[in-house]
């Protein structure tokens with residue numbers, strides 16, 4: 047129901063390197079992994095609770111803290127640009143269950159009158175989602191929001207129950223996409239490292255970082 051900016055200095059640093067047109071494919075992919083890890087830590091810091099535990103050190107018994115809920119995390123990888131991003135997230139949530147959805151914009155069809163794209167969904171494989179779960183849907187780019195809205199439809203239909211928390215995590219977002227996801231899925235918390243200026247006529251985020259899928263994979 048809200049949009050939150052991830053403001054960690056390393057997130058901004060890493061995103062700025064990803065934006066740079068000179069960044070090579072290898073560096074781009076590594077940058078997305080790094081950004082995913084930082085975002086994962088920020089989600090834990092901002093949205094998850096800790097509980098007190100008793101710890102025996104080699105010298106004494108003391109009180110420590112453990113993050114609660116790390117066994118109830120589901121990460122959804124929106125193919126293909128999210129793959130390196132998710133690899134980073136998994137460093138923060140090593141025991142997460144994972145789902146995969148292949149969703150892509152039909153670029154040839156072009157943007158329709160209401161500013162969205164037709165979306166083709168080719169493959170969906172999701173783990174069971176329970177009321178206890180924190181679900182993080184990861185896609186480095188949220189442009190018109192067409193992809194994310196289709197993806198969320200599939201996830202929620204498949205799940206049958208509402209998860210405890212539902213996050214959409216992107217690196218760069220356009221205002222249009224944030225507004226669309228928020229109005230269609232008010233229960234979602236939107237997390238992004240940057241809200242960029244606008245979408246161009248082809249539906250690209252400006253200034254953005256280009257086509258994340260192409261830059262990471264081609």
Ligand code: PRP
Pocket residue numbers: 124125126127128149150151163185186187188189190191192193194223249257258259260
């Ligand atoms: C890009 C991006 C998002 C989508 C965002 O994927 O990774 O999934 O576009 O656009 P939207 O908000 O307007 O729907 P693309 O369709 O290029 O597929 P790819 O990840 O396989 O490159």
